[in-house]
Amino acid sequence: MGYKVNRPEFTLAENAYFVEMAKGIGVATKHLVENLASRKHTVTREYPEQQPEYAARYRGQHRLMLRDDGRARCVACMLCSTACPAKCITIQAGDYGDDQVEKYPIKFEIDLLVCVYCGMCEEACPCDAIRMDSGVHAAPELHRAASRVGKVDLLRLGELSIAQQGGTFR
Numbered sequence: 001m002g003y004k005v006n007r008p009e010f011t012l013a014e015n016a017y018f019v020e021m022a023k024g025i026g027v028a029t030k031h032l033v034e035n036l037a038s039r040k041h042t043v044t045r046e047y048p049e050q051q052p053e054y055a056a057r058y059r060g061q062h063r064l065m066l067r068d069d070g071r072a073r074c075v076a077c078m079l080c081s082t083a084c085p086a087k088c089i090t091i092q093a094g095d096y097g098d099d100q101v102e103k104y105p106i107k108f109e110i111d112l113l114v115c116v117y118c119g120m121c122e123e124a125c126p127c128d129a130i131r132m133d134s135g136v137h138a139a140p141e142l143h144r145a146a147s148r149v150g151k152v153d154l155l156r157l158g159e160l161s162i163a164q165q166g167g168t169f170r
Helices: 012-016 018-038 079-083 120-124 151-157
Strands: 089-095 103-111
Touching: 012 018, 079 089, 079 120, 103 151
Parallel strands: none
Antiparallel strands: 089 103
């Protein structure tokens, strides 16, 4: 029923892998000496002095876009927080109190430690209010509370948007 497999017998040196360990130590020593002299094999980037080149589709830190009058473009429709798979966006809506149908965000927070930077919030936004094309890394923070960015921080990265906003109501 069974098959007999003929396996060669290894010598003590082959069993202990002395030759292969010596080869590995030789390669590591060669790279160490070359990197100390000329940094030939170094792939470490001296960040932040040397900024990496980002791809055109890089998703940086979130930002809220502005209208012509300087207010946030966000109408507090909650689509971004609904589409977010990580549930890291918190919005509290308010209205202007007059006959305008439009709302605005009283509170707009994103927890950057929970965010997975998937871009679903950007795709779900019907009025081009939130974008992730800032090209800015989320800065490391010492405390968890500091990683929650609010409306003021998001508007600081924002700028006027050229997209059309508004429409006719029926």
